[in-house]
Amino acid sequence: MKNKPNIRNRYVLMGDLALIVLSVFGALILRFELGSLFFAYLPFGYWMIAVALVIKPIVYYLFGLYRRMWMYASVEELKLIVIAVTTASIMVAVVMLILFTRGFLPGYLRSVFVIDWLLSLAMVGGLRFAFRFLAETRRRFGEMQAGRVKRVLIVGAGDAGALVVKELQKNPQLNLIPVGFLDDNPTKQKQQIHGVPVVGTINDMTRWLEKLRVDEVIIAIPSAPGRVVRMVADIARLKGIPFRTMPGIYELLGGKVSVSRLREVDITDLLRRQPTRIKEEWIGEVLADKIVLVTGAGGSIGRELCRQIARYNPAELIMLGHGENSIFEGLLELKDHFPTLTIRPVIADVRDRMRLNQVFSQYHPQIVFHAAAHKHVSLMEVNVEEAVTNNILGTKNLVDLAIQHRVERLVMISSDKAVRPANVMGATKRVAEMLVIDAALRTGMAFSVVRFGNVLGSRGSVVPIFKQQIARGGPVTITHPDMKRYFMTIPEAVYLVLQAAGMSKGAETFVLNMGQQVRILDLAEDLIRLSGLEPGKDIEIVFTGVRPGEKLSEDLWDEGFQFLSTEHPDIFRSQNTEPLSSERLAEFVDELVNLAREGSSEEIIHLLDQFIPGAVIQSTPPPEITSII
Structure with a gap:
């Protein structure tokens, strides 16, 4: 035809x-x-x-x-x-x-x-x-006659806001029409960007939502601190208007600002801090054209380390982890985003010294990031031997082989729970810190420790648990109304780890500026509201009591220790005054490992309390399996 x-x-x-x-x-x-x-x-x-x-x-x-x-x-x-x-x-x-x-x-x-x-x-x-x-x-x-087009108010008239508007105009199938900008910069008032006017400031938001008949709010300020995101989200929620946001600046590193990156506002946005200056050249000098090994590469921190390291053109990236599924998933993601990068997936346990030696001999890593560790406080209280063999013996194996194979730089990821530890997990991380610092002092090699608090959204952390409880209709369980913790997003924490690695000369304990501690109760209430519900009305909050090994608040450095500023405003350096000599530390570690192999958990706890400054593990109530969740 x-x-x-x-x-x-x-x-x-x-x-x-x-x-x-x-x-x-x-x-x-x-x-x-x-x-x-x-x-x-x-x-x-x-x-x-x-x-x-x-x-x-x-x-x-x-x-x-x-x-x-x-x-x-x-x-x-x-x-x-x-x-x-x-x-x-x-x-x-x-x-x-x-x-x-x-x-x-x-x-x-x-x-x-x-x-x-x-x-x-x-x-x-x-x-x-x-x-x-x-x-x-x-x-x-x-x-518009069919009611399909939504009128969008853009918060933020900067580069991100301009790009979002341009994409909305280029893609009419999205059915989103930008009708105005809000921005606190006085020089932008009454100006137009791509034909869309800057109508007022963020404080005027309530008035403009009604005047412009807004159907949706987009927060297009990747650098906005949490208080700004919280204010916009609260106003939009009270008016019953959906709202979305651009990810934070650390999440956008290596990516581009686009409509496809818009997502629902989540707890990481409400706890965002003002981003500090970015010194990409420090990281590039350390990682470019180097063979980089990441242990624990399948975990939340390890995988984000791999993502960010890949941006700096390493010669090879070795992803080492014990769980094959998590390594496989991470490998697929990196191959999709960095198809030309040589990636070596390695399934290995850091406790297996012979296997680790094979990896070092075969791939010759120059830079090592050590993120492999057992991290769940309550689980380690009932698995003391595992905490010792994985966190202490695994670190010892890695440090010894890094010295033997003349690794240029090693960075260990530690925790605020290593300071005056009240639990087994924190105590084993503190001993691991001692091993790294001692090795650096003995050899003059650039081995260092980076210590920070909780990261939002990591596997097994409080945020995913709260989300599951909210999805089930509650209750949300909190141990104590005054429980506080430091929080940081995973991309921001990893970015600062890489910055610290670029500054390391050897034997430093870097402490990340975690900002102010956040009440877990406030965190839970924010998550409930972000789910479109009201705390105490739609979702009940129940207090279950402090669990074994938990403190009401955390510390980032020992009492009386000095911490020094560095070239980066969000990274400090703790003064190293470890109590054990190299010989005594070696004996201490050997004794702990032997006790772990014998299953002598009570003797391990006694020994940890005896040698770690400020440790109070023995005063922790005996653990019960029902208390771990």
């Missing part, structure tokens, strides 16, 4: 023919202003119209100007129009020159060709883009 002709493009051809005539007459009028010379050169104009009517439609056809759906015209189509019109105008000028040399024309007016070319560009392009304008107007009107 014969295809039906494209009626729309037939009309375009008819329009072009009319515009060709209009363009020539327009060029003559602009050149001679309807004076006597205009009428004198009318024969020239008739010849030019005849030539143009033959040549231009043919050239336009050859360039595909009659095979386009102009309602979807873009910059590429604009380029095509410029090339086609320019080619056609040159050909017309050449044919007219030939006719002039053969005596058919009374003269040859170069300026008329230039004017005709400019008019043709405007008319041919205008005709085609008029189709897109009409199509978009018709579609918008139809969607």
Whole structure:
């Protein structure tokens, strides 16, 4: 069956023919202003119209100007129009020159060709883009009639906000129309970005939500601190208006700002801190063209380490972990985002010294990040031997092999629970810190420790547990109303770890500035509200009592210890005054490992309390399996 002709493009051809005539007459009028010379050169104009009517439609056809759906015209189509019109105008000028040399024309007016070319560009392009304008107007009107288009208020008139608006305008299928910006910068007030006005400040949000009949709010300030996100989210929630946000600046590192990155506001946004200055060159100098090994690469911190390390063009990235599924998932993700990076997935246990030695001998890592550890406080209270063998013996194996294979730099990820530990997990991490610092002091190698508090969203952390409890309809269980913890997002924590690695000279214990401690009760209430519910009304909060090994608040350094500032405002250096000599530390570790192999958990706890400054593990109530959750 014969295809039906494209009626729309037939009309375009008819329009072009009319515009060709209009363009020539327009060029003559602009050149001679309807004076006597205009009428004198009318024969020239008739010849030019005849030539143009033959040549231009043919050239336009050859360039595909009659095979386009102009309602979807873009910059590429604009380029095509410029090339086609320019080619056609040159050909017309050449044919007219030939006719002039053969005596058919009374003269040859170069300026008329230039004017005709400019008019043709405007008319041919205008005709085609008029189709897109009409199509978009018709579609918008139809969607608005059907109630499908949502009016969007953008909070933040910076680069991110401008890019979001541009993408919304480029993608009408999203059915989102930006109607205004809010920004606290006074220089941006009453300005326009991509045709969208900056209508006021964030404090004016309530008024503008009503005045502009807003259907959705987008927070487009990746650098906004948590208080700003919280204020916007609270106002939108009270008005019953959906709201979304751009991820924080640390989450966007290596990525781009786009509509696809918009997501629901979550707890990490409410606890965001003001981002500090970024010293990418420090990290690049350490990681570029180096073979980097990450232990615990399948965990929350380890996987984020791998993501961020991959951005700095290492020669190879070795992902070492004990769980094959988590390593496999991490490998797939990295291969998708960094297809040219050489990645070595290694399934190994840091307690297996022979296997670790094979890895070091085969791949020759130059930089090591040690994130492999048992971290759950309550679980380690009932698995003391595992905490010792994994956290202490595993670290000892790694440090010894790093010295043997002359690794350039080693960074151990530690915890605030290592300070005056009240639990087995914290105590074993403190001994692991001692091993790293002692090795650095003995060898002069660039081995260091980075210590920080809880990270939001890590596997098994309080936030995923609260979300599961909320999804089940409650109750949300909290151990104590005054329980406080330091919190930091995973990307921010890992970014600061890499910054600390770039500053390390050896034997430092870096402490990350965790900001203010957050009440767990406040955290739970925020999560309940973000779920569209009310605490105490829709979701009950129950206090279950402090668990074995828990403190009401955490410490980042020992009492009486000095901490020194560094080149980075969010990274401090703790003064190292470890109590044990190298020989005594080695004996202490050997004794702990032997006791772990014998299953002597009570003797392990006694020994940890005896040698770790400020440790109070023995005073912790005896653990019960029901208390771990």
